[in-house]
Amino acid sequence: MIISISWLADYVQVPAATDRLVERLAMAGLNHESTTQVGDDTAVEIEVTSNRADCLGHVGVAREAAVIFSRPLAVPDPRPLEAGQPAAASVAVVIESPEICPFYSARVIRGVRVGPSPGWLVDRLRTVGVGSVNNVVDVTNYVMLECGQPLHAFDLAKLVGGRIVVRRARSGEPFTAINHKTYTLDERMCVIADAERPVALAGVMGGADTEITAATTDVLIESAQFAPLPVRAAARGLVLASGSSYRFERGPDPAMVDWASRRAAALILELAGGVLEQGVVTAGIVASSPALVSLAPERVTEVLGTEVSAGRQREILLALGFQPEDEQAARWRAPTWRRDCWREIDLVEEIARIEGYERVPENVAIAARPVELSPREESVRAAGEVLVGRGFCEAMTRSVVDEPLAALAAGWSDAAPIVIAPPLVRGADRLRQSLLPSLLEARAGNVAVGVTDADLFEIARGYLPRAAGADTSGGSVEEPLFVSFVCGGDYFHAKGIMAALLERLGVAAGETTYAPLTLNLLARGRGAEVVLEAEGEPARRLGIVGEVPPAMLERFSLPGPVVVAELRLDLLEFAIVRERPLVRPAEFPAVERDINLVVDELVSWADLERAIQRAGAGLLEACRVVEIWRDSDRLGAGRKSLLVALTLRSSAGTLTGDEAATAVAQIVAECGRACAATLRG
Amino acid sequence: MDVRTSVEVDMEWGGRWVEMGGAGMVDPAVLEAVGYDPDLVTGFAFGLGVERIAARRYGVDDIRDFFRNDVRFLRQF
Numbered sequence: 138m139i140i141s142i143s144w145l146a147d148y149v150q151v152p153a154a155t156d157r158l159v160e161r162l163a164m165a166g167l168n169h170e171s172t173t174q175v176g177d178d179t180a181v182e183i184e185v186t187s188n189r190a191d192c193l194g195h196v197g198v199a200r201e202a203a204v205i206f207s208r209p210l211a212v213p214d215p216r217p218l219e220a221g222q223p224a225a226a227s228v229a230v231v232i233e234s235p236e237i238c239p240f241y242s243a244r245v246i247r248g249v250r251v252g253p254s255p256g257w258l259v260d261r262l263r264t265v266g267v268g269s270v271n272n273v274v275d276v277t278n279y280v281m282l283e284c285g286q287p288l289h290a291f292d293l294a295k296l297v298g299g300r301i302v303v304r305r306a307r308s309g310e311p312f313t314a315i316n317h318k319t320y321t322l323d324e325r326m327c328v329i330a331d332a333e334r335p336v337a338l339a340g341v342m343g344g345a346d347t348e349i350t351a352a353t354t355d356v357l358i359e360s361a362q363f364a365p366l367p368v369r370a371a372a373r374g375l376v377l378a379s380g381s382s383y384r385f386e387r388g389p390d391p392a393m394v395d396w397a398s399r400r401a402a403a404l405i406l407e408l409a410g411g412v413l414e415q416g417v418v419t420a421g422i423v424a425s426s427p428a429l430v431s432l433a434p435e436r437v438t439e440v441l442g443t444e445v446s447a448g449r450q451r452e453i454l455l456a457l458g459f460q461p462e463d464e465q466a467a468r469w470r471a472p473t474w475r476r477d478c479w480r481e482i483d484l485v486e487e488i489a490r491i492e493g494y495e496r497v498p499e500n501v502a503i504a505a506r507p508v509e510l511s512p513r514e515e516s517v518r519a520a521g522e523v524l525v526g527r528g529f530c531e532a533m534t535r536s537v538v539d540e541p542l543a544a545l546a547a548g549w550s551d552a553a554p555i556v557i558a559p560p561l562v563r564g565a566d567r568l569r570q571s572l573l574p575s576l577l578e579a580r581a582g583n584v585a586v587g588v589t590d591a592d593l594f595e596i597a598r599g600y601l602p603r604a605a606g607a608d609t610s611g612g613s614v615e616e617p618l619f620v621s622f623v624c625g626g627d628y629f630h631a632k633g634i635m636a637a638l639l640e641r642l643g644v645a646a647g648e649t650t651y652a653p654l655t656l657n658l659l660a661r662g663r664g665a666e667v668v669l670e671a672e673g674e675p676a677r678r679l680g681i682v683g684e685v686p687p688a689m690l691e692r693f694s695l696p697g698p699v700v701v702a703e704l705r706l707d708l709l710e711f712a713i714v715r716e717r718p719l720v721r722p723a724e725f726p727a728v729e730r731d732i733n734l735v736v737d738e739l740v741s742w743a744d745l746e747r748a749i750q751r752a753g754a755g756l757l758e759a760c761r762v763v764e765i766w767r768d769s770d771r772l773g774a775g776r777k778s779l780l781v782a783l784t785l786r787s788s789a790g791t792l793t794g795d796e797a798a799t800a801v802a803q804i805v806a807e808c809g810r811a812c813a814a815t816l817r818g
Numbered sequence: 819m820d821v822r823t824s825v826e827v828d829m830e831w832g833g834r835w836v837e838m839g840g841a842g843m844v845d846p847a848v849l850e851a852v853g854y855d856p857d858l859v860t861g862f863a864f865g866l867g868v869e870r871i872a873a874r875r876y877g878v879d880d881i882r883d884f885f886r887n888d889v890r891f892l893r894q895f
Binding site: 168439440441480481482485486489490494503530531532533534579582583586588590591592593 | 823824825826843845846856860862884885886887888889890892893
């Protein structure tokens with residue numbers, strides 16, 4: 138909304154320079170956009186929020202200024218002289234669809250001389266960015282910009298049958314607007330028709346057939362109420378927004394419907410001459426229901442945290458146009474132009490913004506206490522630390538992906554991805570079920586700019602539709618929180634990072650197993666799922682890890698090798714240990730022993746490791762594979778030999794050679810029992 | 819965020835005011851919707867746009883740089 142400063146002065150004398158005025162208006166809720174000098178006048182653009190339709194006219198803004206600076210507001214009371222025949226003899230008005238047009242009024246002026254507007258009118262319109270057309274059309278624009286009520290002037294002689302019919306448009310009905318473009322209407326829209334055809338798109342734009350021209354002598358002034366929805370449907374559907382549609386979508390002041398009509402008639406008589414016919418032809422009833430709102434003065438203090446005296450509250454509300462309904466001023470009638478004020482809190486807001494938010498002191502202590510990080514926050518922070526510590530950068534990619542990316546499943550769900558219509562982002566209309574495709578794309582983006590070592594991670598949600606018949610008490614979509622990464626390296630590298638993540642998140646090595654997994658995202662035989670085996674719980678997939686197969690590398694134009702991993706943080710929130718007790722390092726020396734175990738090729742290290750740990754409990758500090766060796770002549774076909782380094786230590790004293798030998802023998806025996814391992818001399 | 823008696827917080831950057839946050843008293847209807855009696859309880863809500871603050875802090879003039887995932891950019895943090 139652009140305001141002319143000289144025009145504003147018609148209604149209120151502001152005792153301050155323009156800069157001060159715009160600052161105070163901004164602090165009271167009308168944000169300042171720009172100030173521009175236009176000729177001798179100053180144009181101030183302000184941002185009017187959609188609930189403040191009352192400020193879409195100079196009078197409304199003047200009212201704000203009058204209240205802020207405690208100055209009287211002077212609004213003219215137009216009483217144009219009526220003469221000639223009753224207007225009802227010239228025109229009949231029928232509303233066929235009262236739900237989209239509660240009230241319509243028409244005044245008739247005959248014998249006008251259409252011509253250029255006087256300089257003052259041209260100047261004011263120019264200041265607010267509106268071009269001059271002719272004296273009659275300019276008056277309708279001027280009055281709308283004055284009070285916020287849109288008007289339209291018809292050439293009465295062109296209205297067939299002297300009839301105004303307000304009705305829904307018919308599907309496919311053509312209409313040629315003042316801009317001389319023809320539009321095809323539908324039933325959602327509202328038209329003004331004469332006895333034969335639409336002559337205006339209600340609340341949006343007039344028609345070319347009945348526009349005011351130099352030859353016009355008789356004018357019909359329309360001032361009406363139109364519902365927001367049909368106006369919006371027409372303005373958006375036909376891309377035909379106007380100052381009129383903008384205001385009707387937000388709701389002009391019902392009390393100004395007749396005022397605007399009288400004001401326009403008076404100005405037309407003054408600027409274009411003619412005779413105003415007697416009376417006003419109306420149909421329907423003005424829709425207006427100002428709210429009755431209770432307000433306890435102490436409530437204002439309670440909400441604002443600062444005292445505003447009951448007297449000052451009353452002064453502000455009265456100045457804003459609220460009327461007390463009783464002696465105690467416990468209930469207030471909102472003014473017709475403030476349909477956004479209907480609850481106590483709305484009145485509190487009015488008092489606060491006029492009194493000034495800057496008067497709310499900042500030195501009041503706010504009772505607050507620090508809160509502990511939630512397990513989720515702790516897990517997210519810990520996972521990020523582990524990866525940043527390994528040289529990763531955190532990526533932020535979109536939750537929506539296109540169809541080809543969505544098709545790269547990470548195996549978290551069998552259901553099709555959720556499709557969003559219309560798409561949030563052009564082309565990307567699917568909610569992702571894994572972060573990995575986006576991360577591969579992000580790594581590829583880096584390769585495209587010459588960076589081939591972009592190791593990236595992201596912590597974000599996936600969206601998994603629950604299967605039909607599943608428990609949907611937690612919503613129809615499961616939203617797991619993933620930590621996912623992509624980096625260079627082989628399977629063992631990725632598995633090592635995954636193990637570090639799990640350890641930091643509080644999952645002991647023995648609680649997870651890695652099982653081979655086939656996915657189109659993972660190379661065959663080089664990918665695994667991480668399975669959580671918590672006691673008393675069914676085994677559950679926690680994550681996936683593996684090498685990206687050659688076909689996928691080619692698709693993303695990525696130089697290999699590249700690995701990916703994805704872990705469900707949401708399943709691990711229980712695990713993170715907030716205060717880890719420190720373990721005092723043992724005082725006695727460790728004993729190192731190497732053993733060579735020969736096993737069948739199918740026996741996994743994980744199985745052997747478990748057996749070793751079982752048997753070594755108490756003395757075993759660490760065990761690791763040093764070397765794997767295969768020789769079908771010496772070991773037999775399908776056999777392998779693992780050189781395992783054992784670290785043994787006692788907290789009670791220095792281990793003797795015999796004690797160590799006994800422990801090793803127990804470990805070898807358990808490996809033999811559980812994995813059919815034999816000791817190779 | 820639906821608040822009443824609300825304020826917008828702007829920072830001046832390059833001769834212009836840029837909105838970086840909003841705050842206000844929680845709308846009673848919101849309190850009611852989540853099970854509080856708005857006659858007994860009030861709430862203060864606020865939010866900051868971290869990208870704009872980071873952009874101002876580091877002199878980043880295109881906010882989209884934060885979402886390009888270019889490690890040459892990310893490694894500077």
